[in-house]
Amino acid sequence: METVVQNMINGIMMGCIYGLIALGLSIIFGVMNIVNFAHGDFVMLSMYCTFWVSSLMSVDTVATIAFTLPLLFIFGILTYYLIIHKTLRQKYITQIAVTVGLMTLLRALAQLIWKARPRALPDSIVRGTIVLGQYTIMLSRLSSALVSITAILLVSLFMAKTWPGRAIRATSDDLDAASLMGVNYKWTFALAFGLGSALTAIAGAMLMTFQQVDPTMGLRFGLLSFCILALAGLGSTVGLLISGIIVGIAESLAMGLWDPRARSLVIYVIFVLVLWLRPRGLFGRK
Amino acid sequence: MQDQPLLSVQHLTKSFGSLIAVNDVSFAIHRDEVLGLIGPNGAGKTTLFNSVTGLYKPDKGEVRFKDHNITGIEPYRICKLGMSRTFQVSRAFPTMTVAEAVRVGAYNRHEEREVEEQVRRMLTFFQLEKFASKKCEDLGLALLRRVEIARAVATEPELLLLDESAAGLNATELGELMDMLKSLRTDQDITLCIVEHVMKMVMGICDRIVVLDYGELIAEGNPEQISSNERVIEAYLGKRALQ
Amino acid sequence: MKPGFKKLLPLLILLVVALALPFAMLSNQYYLILLTTVILYATLASAWNIIGGMAGQFDLAAGAYLGLGAFTSGTLLIRWNITPWIGMIAGGLIAAAFAFLVGYPLFRFKVREVWYALSSAALVMVLRVVFMMWEQVGGPTERYIPFYDWSFYHLRFRSYIPYYYLILIILIITLWLNHRIRNRKLGYYLLALGDNEEAAEILGVDARGSKLKALMIYAFIVGVLGGVYACLYGFIHPNFFSSTISLEVSILGVVGGVGITYGPLLAALILVSGRELLRANVGGQLESLYLVIYAIVLIVIALFRPQGIGSLLQKAWEKLTTRAAEE
Numbered sequence: 001m002e003t004v005v006q007n008m009i010n011g012i013m014m015g016c017i018y019g020l021i022a023l024g025l026s027i028i029f030g031v032m033n034i035v036n037f038a039h040g041d042f043v044m045l046s047m048y049c050t051f052w053v054s055s056l057m058s059v060d061t062v063a064t065i066a067f068t069l070p071l072l073f074i075f076g077i078l079t080y081y082l083i084i085h086k087t088l089r090q091k092y093i094t095q096i097a098v099t100v101g102l103m104t105l106l107r108a109l110a111q112l113i114w115k116a117r118p119r120a121l122p123d124s125i126v127r128g129t130i131v132l133g134q135y136t137i138m139l140s141r142l143s144s145a146l147v148s149i150t151a152i153l154l155v156s157l158f159m160a161k162t163w164p165g166r167a168i169r170a171t172s173d174d175l176d177a178a179s180l181m182g183v184n185y186k187w188t189f190a191l192a193f194g195l196g197s198a199l200t201a202i203a204g205a206m207l208m209t210f211q212q213v214d215p216t217m218g219l220r221f222g223l224l225s226f227c228i229l230a231l232a233g234l235g236s237t238v239g240l241l242i243s244g245i246i247v248g249i250a251e252s253l254a255m256g257l258w259d260p261r262a263r264s265l266v267i268y269v270i271f272v273l274v275l276w277l278r279p280r281g282l283f284g285r286k
Numbered sequence: 287m288q289d290q291p292l293l294s295v296q297h298l299t300k301s302f303g304s305l306i307a308v309n310d311v312s313f314a315i316h317r318d319e320v321l322g323l324i325g326p327n328g329a330g331k332t333t334l335f336n337s338v339t340g341l342y343k344p345d346k347g348e349v350r351f352k353d354h355n356i357t358g359i360e361p362y363r364i365c366k367l368g369m370s371r372t373f374q375v376s377r378a379f380p381t382m383t384v385a386e387a388v389r390v391g392a393y394n395r396h397e398e399r400e401v402e403e404q405v406r407r408m409l410t411f412f413q414l415e416k417f418a419s420k421k422c423e424d425l426g427l428a429l430l431r432r433v434e435i436a437r438a439v440a441t442e443p444e445l446l447l448l449d450e451s452a453a454g455l456n457a458t459e460l461g462e463l464m465d466m467l468k469s470l471r472t473d474q475d476i477t478l479c480i481v482e483h484v485m486k487m488v489m490g491i492c493d494r495i496v497v498l499d500y501g502e503l504i505a506e507g508n509p510e511q512i513s514s515n516e517r518v519i520e521a522y523l524g525k526r527a528l529q
Numbered sequence: 530m531k532p533g534f535k536k537l538l539p540l541l542i543l544l545v546v547a548l549a550l551p552f553a554m555l556s557n558q559y560y561l562i563l564l565t566t567v568i569l570y571a572t573l574a575s576a577w578n579i580i581g582g583m584a585g586q587f588d589l590a591a592g593a594y595l596g597l598g599a600f601t602s603g604t605l606l607i608r609w610n611i612t613p614w615i616g617m618i619a620g621g622l623i624a625a626a627f628a629f630l631v632g633y634p635l636f637r638f639k640v641r642e643v644w645y646a647l648s649s650a651a652l653v654m655v656l657r658v659v660f661m662m663w664e665q666v667g668g669p670t671e672r673y674i675p676f677y678d679w680s681f682y683h684l685r686f687r688s689y690i691p692y693y694y695l696i697l698i699i700l701i702i703t704l705w706l707n708h709r710i711r712n713r714k715l716g717y718y719l720l721a722l723g724d725n726e727e728a729a730e731i732l733g734v735d736a737r738g739s740k741l742k743a744l745m746i747y748a749f750i751v752g753v754l755g756g757v758y759a760c761l762y763g764f765i766h767p768n769f770f771s772s773t774i775s776l777e778v779s780i781l782g783v784v785g786g787v788g789i790t791y792g793p794l795l796a797a798l799i800l801v802s803g804r805e806l807l808r809a810n811v812g813g814q815l816e817s818l819y820l821v822i823y824a825i826v827l828i829v830i831a832l833f834r835p836q837g838i839g840s841l842l843q844k845a846w847e848k849l850t851t852r853a854a855e856e
Contacts, residue, residue, distance in 0.1 A: 035643045086832050091723070094835045096587040096646050097783045101827035104776055108820035219654070219772070226647045261658055268655045275644055276634035339731060365733035377728035379721055390721045393714045394733035401714075441733050 006135050007256035008249050013137075015248020016145035017203055019241040020152055021221055022228035024199035027155075030172035030234050031192040034084065034095055038103035040222025042197050045106060046072050046204030047213035051119045054208070061124035061209050062143075068201040076197025080190045103218065110215035120212035144206035149241065151202050155195075156237040168192050172234070223264060224251075227271040233280050243282060290353065292317050292445055292477055293338070293369070298347035300330075300337045307333040309501040310347070315445065320471060321479045322488045324512075325498035326521055331481045332374055334498065335449055339371050340364045351445070365394060370438040371447035374481075376430050380423040384414055384433050387422055391440030404440060411473075412436040412466070428459040432466070439470065445477045446470070452484040464490055489513070497521070539849065547697060551690045559809070561689045565761070567801045568693060569754065572700040573774075574781035574793030576750040578707055581779060582788035583716060584743040585723040586642055590631070590649035591778040593656050594624035594748045596770035598755020603765035604666055606674055606683065613684040617756025624752025625745040627652075632744045636737040650772065657770035671764040684760040692761050696754070700794075703750055707790045715742055773820070780827045785839045792839020799838075800826065 025039045036042070046068055053064040083102060087095045126143040129136050159165040170178040171188045179185055207213075224247065232243035247270060254266035274282075291314035300308040308330045315321045325331055336342040338349050340361035349357045356364050370391075379387045385405055392404040409415045412432050417425065422433060431451050438446060448467075452460055464487055470476045482488045488495060488509070495512045497505040499521040505512060512518055547568075554560040573591055580588045598620030605611040605619060631652055635645045660667035677685040686692065710716045718739045721729035730736055759765050781800060785792030804819040811818060830837060 033641070035647065037646075083828060083832070087835075090831075090835050091585070091787070092642055093581065093585050093587050093783075093787060094831050096643060097779075098828055098831045100587070100589070100646075100776070100779070101824045101831060104780075104820055105824035105828065108817040108824060111817040112821060223651055223654070226651075230644070259662065261662055264651075264654050265658055268651045271651060272631075272634070272648065275640075275648065279637070279640055279644075341727060341731075360735070361727070361730040362733050362735045365731055370733075371731055373728065377725045379724035379728065381724055382720060386717065386720070390717050390729065390734065391732045393717065398713055437732060 002134050003256055004253070007252040009135055009137060010141065010256075011249035011252030012245050013141040013145040013248070014252060015245035016148040016152075016241065017206060017244075018224050018228055018248050019244025020148040020199055021203045022225040022232070022244055023152055023155060023237065023240050024196035024203075025225045025229050026196075026232070026234065026240055027168065027192050027199075028196040029229065031168055032084075032088070032171075032189050034099065035226070035229075036102075036193075036196070037096070037099040037222065038106055038218070039196075039200070039225055040220065041103050041106040041110075041218030042072065042076075042200045043204050043207075043221040044110060044213060044215065044218040045075075046201045047208055047211075047217065048110065048114065048119070049201070050205045050208045051121060051213060054121050061121050061205060062126065064208075065202055065205045068205060069198050072201035072204075073194045073198035076194040077190050079197070080193035084189075084193065085186070103222070107215060107218050110218075114215060116214060116216075118212040118214040121208050124209045126209055138210060140206075140210035144209060147202065147206050151199065152237060152241050155199070159237070164188075164191055168195075220264070223267055223271075227267045227274075230271055230274045230279075231282060233282060239282060291315060292352060293479070294350040295334075295338060296348045296350070298334065298337055298349065299345050300333055300342055301345055307501050308337060308344075311498070311501070311503045312347075313496050313503060313506065315477060315479050317444075317477055318471070318475075319477060319493045320467075320491050322492035322495040323479060323481045323498065324483070324485075324488055324495060327483075328500075329498040329521075330501040331498055332449060333501075335371065335447055335481060339369065339447065365441055365443070368442075368444040369447070370441045370443040370445075372431070372434040372438055372449055372451055374449040374453070376427075376434060378422040378425075378430055378434065381421065383419050383421055384425070384436075385409065385418040387433055388414075388437045388440045391437040394441035408436050408440045411469075412439075427454055428462075431455070431463070435466070439474065439476065443476060445479065448478065448480045450481055450483060452482055452487045455484075460484065460487060463487070467491055539846075544701075548694075551693055558689075561693070563802065563805050565689045565693045565696065566805060567797055568696050568700060569758070569761075570778065570781060570801045571794045571797035572696055572703055572754060573751060573778045574785060574797050575700060575703045575707060575790075576747045576754075577778050577782040578785070578788065578790065578793050579710060579743050579750075580740075580747040581782045582786075582792075583707075583710065583719045583723075584740045585719070585787075586740065586744070587646040587779060588649050588744075588747070589646055589772070589775045589779055590628075590652045590748075591751055592653040592769070592771040592773075592775040593649070594628065594751035595755040595758060595774065596653075596656060596660070596767070597624045597627060598752035599759035599765050599769050600660065600666065600755075601752070602756030603672065603674055603759040606759075607672060607765075612682050613756050613760050614682075617753045620756040621749040621752035624755065625749040628744045628748035629741060632741050633737070636740040636744075650775070653770050653772050653775050657767050660767035660770060667765075667767050669767070671766045673764045674760060676763065684757070685763070689761075692757065695757060699750070699754060699757070704790060704794070706746065706750075710743070710746070711790070715739060719743060776820075777823065780823050784826055784830045784837055786837025786843070787835075789837060789839035789843055791842055792837050795839055795842055796837070 021043055025036060028034060028036050049068045049071060050061060050064045053059060053067045054061050083098055087098050126140045128139045130139060159169050167183045167188050168191065170183055171185055175185060228243045228247050232239040250266050250270060251263050254262045293315040296312050298308055298311045311334060323331055337344045340359055343358040348355060351367055351369055354367060388408050389401060389405050392401045396404045409418055414432060414436060417429060452463060455463060467478060468491060471478060492509060494508055496503060497512060497518050504517050504521060505515045550564060551561060577588060577591060580586050601620035601623045602613045602616030605616040606613055631648055635648055661669055677683050678687050718734045721734055722736055722739060726736055781796045782793050785796035807819050
């Protein structure tokens with residue numbers, strides 16, 4: 001029983017981070033109906049960026065966000081203009097092809113440049129553990145979870161209150177209507193892509209406080225975010241957070257109680273079940 | 287058997303969120319008649335069409351075709367039973383040629399061996415032989431409409447629903463369309479239901495008319511009855527004048 | 530019959546070349562291996578064309594079906610000494626069954642293609658884990674298929690040449706299937722679905738059924754190839770459930786030209802040879818370099834020539850055949 005609760009606690013914390021990653025994907029998908037296959041690798045990329053910024057500038061892991069956030073934002077916008085934009089008029093399969101290509105490119109480049117050797121950072125300011133009875137909570141994970149929740153809420157506010165945010169929401173809801181109201185869809189698409197990518201910077205930095213990075217991580221985060229996106233459906237930011245937590249708990253329990261190798265199995269099963277039984281997702285509107 | 291309607295819509299209701307697009311509509315279509323479905327813009331005609339042909343699932347109500355309950359079943363199954371339709375905003379097959387588009391419909395009732403023959407028959411009937419190898423995306427509006435009807439008729443339906451086929455046509459094209467529809471009825475033995483704004487066509491070929499306004503059925507009758515119906519005139523007043 | 534013959538002539542020439550090639554390479558084992566690898570990928574990609582090109586689904590599960598075929602056929606051979614000639618058919622059937630399970634919920638009317646793509650990618654990963662954990666059939670170590678110098682029954686040969694011809698036969702069948710599907714009901718239905726799914730449905734096209742048919746045909750072919758694959762390599766291992774192979778196959782399909790029958794063949798000829806040559810000259814250090822190149826080629830083609838390099842082939846073909854018709 002003890003292990004179950006411990007795993008659940010870990011799962012909840014990881015789930016918050018996963019939710020943040022999935023939010024990035026969701027923004028892009030909601031706006032332009034494109035699933036960025038390379039999204040998981042964006043996370044991997046941001047983790048490597050965190051590693052390099054922290055090592056080269058001797059900055060604390062958490063502080064690197066100040067550098068990596070704008071970096072990933074620009075990267076996202078560039079990706080949109082250079083790669084995505086042209087395919088919007090093409091067949092859907094071409095749109096998928098191009099993000100699959102990007103995913104392959106990033107993963108293969110990472111493997112080429114950084115080899116398979118994982119990289120890790122020394123402890124950041126959020127080190128140590130809290131002990132609550134029989135349960136241990138790593139401060140790094142806890143703070144990551146809290147940062148993620150804060151980021152999700154901030155994005156929620158952004159989407160509701162600011163003009164660019166509302167433009168994104170309007171475009172997701174109804175492209176034609178939004179255009180009629182003066183929203184430049186190209187600009188909105190680029191912004192959405194930039195924002196979605198920037199969120200991975202936050203997640204990546206926080207992940208580096210307690211994890212190491214290697215070139216294959218893109219696969220894992222990709223699968224996680226697609227699963228959470230399917231589970232949550234489109235339209236609810238809070239729904240994404242909850243779905244993230246559900247998936248986080250499921251993954252944690254599977255790893256702790258069954259077999260560490262079974263983590264992707266559980267995620268896939270959830271994924272398929274959702275698509276089969278409720279393609280709209282738990283909180284979806286479309 | 288004679289008074290069993292071909293299509294029977296009972297208490298159909300369809301809403302989108304809080305907007306009730308079609309509210310408790312009931313009507314029937316009988317064999318060999320031409321039924322007109324009219325109403326001001328936004329009255330719910332296309333929603334009704336989509337709910338009958340399987341593209342939307344109605345919230346309430348039942349649709350029966352040839353005494354089968356077809357409420358909410360997949361569109362392709364409805365086609366197999368013998369109902370086909372055209373679309374208001376053309377859903378052409380952009381990369382396919384006219385002959386290929388018609389062929390897709392022809393496969394509904396014909397096996398590989400006879401399909402070429404059926405395609406040829408349809409192209410001849412709709413006078414499309416000249417355009418057989420032209421790509422659908424290169425066609426003008428009137429021809430595109432004809433192709434849409436041709437491919438729907440190729441499926442050999444007993445009931446054909448037409449969604450605003452006359453919109454945007456000039457007087458000559460309209461006349462041709464009306465003749466074509468009349469011959470569909472006599473030569474091909476197809477029952478027709480048309481959704482229309484163009485009153486000339488409605489009054490010209492319909493036996494019976496059903497009027498929708500704000501999602502509700504407000505009148506039913508023959509053309510003379512409808513054109514003098516007060517509620518109908520009121521519904522159109524301020525939005526469009528009856529021609 | 531004369532003009533028809535003229536049309537087939539280039540194909541016949543190609544066939545003769547393909548049949549004769551191994552003998553030109555008898556002395557050089559390396560080229561023989563290259564040839565066999567190229568033709569294997571050409572067949573995989575040509576099969577992919579059925580689901581990717583004609584049905585418009587970006588499938589990333591080639592590795593899944595390949596692995597299933599390999600494990601079915603291999604296990605039947607290793608455990609019960611059942612000939613791979615039966616084993617590969619069994620492998621194909623099991624792969625098709627899996628494909629049905631994945632496709633059935635995802636090909637429902639109005640579910641977007643992207644979910645199938647993601648699901649297929651995940652299928653490969655999951656099967657790999659499952660077979661790694663499944664000690665009785667899989668497990669982390671290779672399971673070896675008994676070695677024979679020359680056994681038709683066990684489909685084991687010392688040389689690559691028989692495998693080459695076997696795969697060549699499967700390739701020809703696959704290309705023929707491509708051709709046949711395209712010109713008959715299923716092909717028209719798939720084309721219509723791709724152009725406008727709603728319009729196709731109301732004309733009587735069963736979207737889910739049509740896509741499932743295409744998927745299962747493709748999965749069957751890949752499953753059969755999996756059976757051959759196992760005998761070719763002489764062992765079975767969960768790494769056969771390879772995401773990399775799946776990616777490569779789909780890249781070949783897209784670069785070749787989505788929907789163009791001989792496109793994937795051309796793409797395989799160029800890209801797979803290129804990859805092997807790269808590997809030979811640069812070696813293990815820069816293994817991933819070829820993937821980088823593949824990815825760049827994919828992106829470039831998708832952006833600038835989405836019809837694929839096969840479209841160039843098609844244009845050349847049309848010029849050739851119209852000239853032949855004029856003569």
